[in-house]
Amino acid sequence: MVTTRIEKVTKQLQHHSDPYSLNFLTSEESWELLEKKVFRGEICPPDLLEAGLQVSLHCKGLPLVVVLIAGIIAKREREASLWLEVANDLSSLALGEQSMKVIQSSYDHLEDHLKPCLLYMALFPEDHKIPVDHLLKLWMAEEFVLNAGTENMEKACRVCMTDLLNRSLIMVSGMRFYRDVEYCSLHDVVREFCLRKLTEDKYMQLAVPFNPYQHLHSTESRLCIYIHDDLVKQLDHSNYQLDKIPMLDFKETNSLEFIAHPKLNTWNNQYSNPFNLLVKLRFVRALDLMDVELPDSWATAIQSLTELRYLALCVKQFELKWISHLHNLQTLQLKSSDEKLRLRAATLSEMTNLRHVKIDCFFMVLENNEQESSSTTMLENMKSFGTCDICLDNMNARPWWMFPNLEELSLNIKDVPEFPLFPIAEVHSHLHFLTLEFPLIQLFELVGWERYCVFPSNLRHLDLATCFLTEEMVLNIARLKKLESLQLSMGFASMRYCWDVTNVEFAALKYLGLFFMQIEEWKASEESFPVLEKLVISGWPGFKDIKEIPPSFADILTLRRIELFDCTDSLGVSALNIKRAIEENTGCDSLQVFIQK
Incomplete structure (x- = not known):
């Protein structure tokens, strides 16, 4: 052994x-x-x-x-x-001698680029469930991850995450069916080891930078100092003259790069305004102020931070032109609830390194005229684009046309489509994740809107909210032969609350989630979901709820788990009947049923 x-x-x-x-x-x-x-x-x-x-x-x-x-x-x-x-x-x-040797051995055998990735995770709070998607974007911003080209940067980060998991140095804290690991964390002992490694260098870390023109083992390493409360105080007391800070024992202060870590750096009341610090630390790459209430002067203060790769802000007012000079920016996250954001396609095209954009709680109006449309640059690096409320019409821009390599798209559409959302299938051949929310009430009043909802053929994961499941809409979904997961929420079945997919086949579907759907009766054949592995249903007390899972689910050989939340008693009984039928037919206890009221 x-x-x-x-x-x-x-x-x-x-x-x-x-x-x-x-x-x-x-x-x-x-x-x-x-x-x-x-x-x-x-x-x-x-x-x-x-x-x-x-x-x-x-x-x-x-x-x-x-x-x-x-x-x-x-x-x-x-x-x-x-x-x-x-x-x-x-x-x-x-963390005694024995465990120190065990972890030290694992750490020593890590490739050089994996060591800063691991140490970076230790700066999150103890027992913190770190969102993997969030962490990978930070790794990219700090240029910890080596990769052959910018097109594969996300894939390179995923490989690093897998390497650390496979070496048992980090733990899986949460899984999602269709996206592998959703949350990860460090065991307290591993985290304590990493913090000691950082402390040995006075909160400093030498890390080989990503540079396609620089050899991996170049001696020109980058020096990173993680901003923490003690450092903020010393900077303030020394009038931000770096050479007067005792803990910074080095000669060339101009080579210093700072990381404003989103979870470690918490400014107290005395240092509540970070801008005095930011204007001095011009090499900061990752800045997350999503939990800080920023004054209106934020746009002026951020002008000097030209090295930013990752920026997350919670603001009342925003115009894209205020940050359009940040040509290195890869990730942009915005949150607000007060103002209307006008996003000009021409301004967006200036930021050619943008890879991930997420805009929450704005009502976005997309602007694009014919002159701009002809001169707009295709943003080939854009991988994910998400927004909250978006208004579209025939005279308005569809910015995702500018992203030929887009992999994830999320839209909350505030009006009924009057034109195809994806008229040219080849444009979005890389799109795998799509989330759409529709104006449900308006859908009831119009006929034929479904013909505008023909989706890119390579979709693997589709999430539809407040959608009217007409026969044509269901057929549009079933045409997606690579679709592995489908989530439907807050919607209605078109035929008197009956969802009949008896003659419809979802050929590759492995996960089906029905959340707060107004469906009373559900009909399906054993051919409808031939490879389904997991079914999740969440009920809506007081409304029309599914009363029974189709008995044909007992004939699905791949079915492994059914989860029911706040559902009718009859639905739970049908799930247990399916479990019993599978056991009688196969002699195996292969189906797990989880019921929570």
Whole structure:
């Protein structure tokens, strides 16, 4: 038997059977192991039980930590108060010589570009579930990730994330059916190790930069200092003269690059306005002020931050021209609830490095005239474009036409389509994720709007909100032969609350989510969902709810899980009947049914 922390090793050794991946221990398993190691087969005394459970819970399922902590408390007096001290100071106790060697060994064997990726994660708060999509954009902004070309930058970041997962250095904190890992986190012991590595360098980190014209092992490394409260205070007291700050022991201060980390950097009341700091730190690459209420002068203060790659703002007023000079910007996130945003296509085309745009809570008006349309640059780097409220008409621009390599698109359309949203299928051959919200009330009053909703043929994931499921609309969805996941929410079936897909086949669909749908009766054949693996239904108390899952679901050989939330009792009964039928037909307990009221 061979054990390893690196998944690639197991694949090279694989012979007669697949590698067995060890999961983290459950709370019960952690306590069982701790009790066995501390009491050597005896039962834990009742007065120590609660404290012992707290200790095992703080180990967070890592067997190595359970064993190390068991060795520590076994040598202490058997008092609940002393055991609780151990639980509260677990990181420092667990990070002893043995565990230090284990983590240090894993860290030393990381490729150079993976080390800063791991250390960066340690700067999020303890036990923080880090959104993977958010983290990858930050990695790109800091140029931690090496990649062959800008077109594959997101893919390169995903590979780095997979490498860290496969080496058991980071944990999966949340999965989504159609996008792999949604959240990740660091075990407390790994995080403590990373923070110590950063502390050894006085909050500084040497990292090889991304540069297509520079050799990987160039000596011209970049020096990064993570902004934290102590540094902010020292900067303020020294009038932002970097050479007067004791912790910054280097000669060439002009080469310094700062990271304004979104979760680490919390300005208190005395330092509530970050602009005095920003105007001095002109090399900042990632700036997230989504949780900071910015004064109206933000646009002036941000003028000097020309190296920004990642910018997230919560503002009352915004015009794209205020940041159009940020030619290195890759990610732009905006949030507001007060003003109308006018997005000019010509201004947007100046920012050729933009890859991800997300605009929430604006009512967006897209402007584009014929003269601008002819001169507008195609933004070939744009990968995702999302907005809240958008108004379209025949005289208005559809900016996603400017993004030929777009992979994700999210739109909240405030009027009924009067023209095809995707008239030329070849333009968006890379589009895999599409989210659309329609004005439901208006759809009831018009006929023929469905013909404008013919989707790009390579879609893999479709999310439709407040949609009227007419027969033509359902057929438009079924034509997507690569569609793996479909989520429908807040919509209606067209035939008196009956959704009949008996003669419709969703050939590649693996996930189906129905959320707050006004459907009373659902009809389907065994050919309707031939490869479905997961069904999720969330009810809407007081409204029309699905009463039964079609019995034909018992004939779907691939079905593995049904989840029901706030649904009718009859729907739960039908799910359990399907589970029972599968067991009788196959002799296997292959279907999981989860019901929550």
